[in-house]
Amino acid sequence: MPRQNETALIIGAGLQGCSIALFLARAGWNVTLLDKNVAGRHASSVNAGGLRTLMRDWREYPLSELAMEHWRHLDRLIGAKAAESCEVRLGVGQIAVALDEAEMSWTLGRVQEMERRGLGAEELLSATEVRKMLPGLTDQALGGLVSRGDGHANPAASTRAFRQAAMAAGAKIVENCRVLGLERLPGGGWSITASSGQYEAGVLVNCAGAWGAEVAAMAGQTLPLKVVAPSMIVTARTQPFLEPVVIGIDRPLSFKQSAVGSLVIGGGILGKPCADHDTSFTVMDRMPEGAAATLEAFPALAHVPVLRTWTGLEGATPDGIPVIGPGDGTPDLWHVFGFCGHGFQLSPAVGDVVGRSLVSGTVDPLLAPFSGRRFNAGDAA
């Protein structure tokens, strides 16, 4: 393999970028991450920290299972002390609740499909079982689906831990460095013009998150991405009553009780993105839906005070799964973005598999569903 292939520039020092940097640097590559803000400033640090295989898209499932292996043994990947700082809580479980017939019938279908594919991580719960596992759940619940091994971690701390592990492995991070232009070098490799100077490497990895399509466009490649601002509601502290993470099926419901007792309510309600200003705004007009879904499931929470809301910037693809793979005709330019709000859990596997693919020079079959080429045929606008 030519020497130039053993240098990589990664645009975006978020969790995915740092995870890839970690694996590449461990393989002996010379890795530099460029970030227009500070490492982990956006979605990586401000997501809800869910570690979930439950209700994963089938195309993501194998990658998600590999990621779960890494989360389970995070100490082996980044060291015991760093792993502890990530506050990984696996085994508390994630539960999808079925609140009407349609959701229940989807649940039954999911379990059958799971068996057909030979996957066994999600178990069907009866109405009695789901109510026993979730005190305060409405009598209206017909059943549910549990993935007992799932849980959550601290996203900001995890992002920091991966960044430090990548740096310890030899990766360099340049912050406050905005990419202004990309140029493919004759004979392979890339040159980047950035606000803080000129950079060159054999391989370029676009981990620019919500700005991923913008970076791809600098290389003349069009990938569909919508910038969104998923938002969350946080309540005052309440008595601990809930260990598992609860998610909805057709309802915008997703919530957990944090270690300090506050309820963190998500459910994919979107705020207003202002990507050009590196910021986003919560829109309270859209919060009633998430609050109502939470109360439909847990009516006793009506008087719990909402203290604050937060939001962050994320990229969403048209089909709900990320783009991970080389660009069209550019084996030395990879795109890794568009995680649609569920990339946190995948990140160690993304670093592992992307790193392995770049080192070996062959795209790992696990990444087959994520090729950006899937948007070329027909249906792309």
Add this chain to the structure above:
Amino acid sequence: MTINAPLPDADVIIIGCGPAGMTAAVELAEAGRSVIVLDMQPTPGGQIFRNLEANLCDTSLAGQSLLAALGPAYRAGADLIQRFKACSSIDYRPQTTVWEVRPDGTVGWLQGMNAGYVRGRQVLLAHGAMERPVPFPGWTLPGVMTAGAVQTLLKAGHLKPRGNIVLAGTGPLLLLLANQLHQLGVKPALVGRTDRLSDNVRAARHLRPDGLIPLVKGLGWLGRLKLAGVKSVTGLENLAAHGAQSVESVSFTVGGKRRTLPCDLLIVHDGIVPAIDIPNAAGLRLQWDGPNASWRPATTPDGLGASTLPPEMSAEPCVLRITGDARKIGGADAAMAHGRVAAQAILAALDHGAGPSAEALRAVGKALSVRPFLDAAFPPGLAQALPDDDTIVCRCEELTAGDLRAKIRSGFRNMDALRGETRCGMGPCQGRSCMVTAARLLQDETRAADCPPTFRGRPPIRPIPLGAVAALSGLDPRATIRLTLEDKPENASEDTVDAPAE
């Protein structure tokens, strides 16, 4: 199909029903404008004229002596409250908490378990001031209260404190309260002032003829306290409250000597500062006021705020004005004078009229002319020195100054990063009581020339029950178009975010 912006509910929404808010409301209503007034309290009056109507009607002996103790400055609000209540065209909504204000004039309100939005073509923020937060050792013990809180209990709760009472701090309110307590038969054990005679003397050069009346009033309070034999010290430093379950004693340094006194109630006051939670969350520009160690909104003389939000989040022109103590600390007279100016400016914005009259603007200048003297005579005292490492700064999350300093040193060098890392400012107070101290610690640790900007404010700035959020009324139909990230796998075709980027 285009969805139109919701129609305004009123020409003007006024937030706060104190001297400034009431004055503006009356002025606007008398000019034929529709006005909605939102206020947290059950009756009009704000902090200064709190519960005045009911207290005026109380003919009992206790009621009369309370009125006498609260003095003529309290009774002076009666006329304004009467005029306010006589305006039948004012839609007055008491016991209503505001939890969001947007640059386009949208105001989020909460009343009991009901919440929603109302919209004004113009909005006037007249939400007043707050007492300067003062973290010192023991400040979170039961039995430590602020002067404002004690006044609230006097005026609305008709409660009088008992036992060994120590007042500590600075500012006119501290002396006023000491007098009021004395008149009610409660003799404080000590009035400990952080200001020094030298401050007072130096301040004299700021005296203007219009400031003489407040000065005479202040000297009167001091004289009466002295006559009554209330012990008083100046130059108090290093205040601390001690006790197991509640305050049992206080200690402090005066003239280099440490003193300890038994104490059942420690009343502290370090001056008042503009309440910035609403303007901050509305994205209005704030400026740091060094001598007063506080932020205040940057406004034009008629109170117009300036948006710092990206263009797609701002309204053009800005329809938010700020008046009264929320804009600049000046007390009730200055608030009434500026409330009139703001109302005239709003009439001009609605009608393209003439704007504030020279006479109204002059009245503001006159009422504010005593401020330079008061600011110099009563500089921030209790909060002047930054708290030591063991003192709690964020009482919601129980974080000490040492906790914050350690995180700042380890690299969390802006307010939002510090909040995200430590949870400082994430509790029910949403930063109201810790933000200024956190900012000053950050400035000190980073040796920055200026105090850093505030935490980013997001709605809701006051707690709203989850049930009220679920049933919010008055939503903007343009904002509620369903946008969610779908996680349900087989439903990819139903995704509502599947519009490809252009």
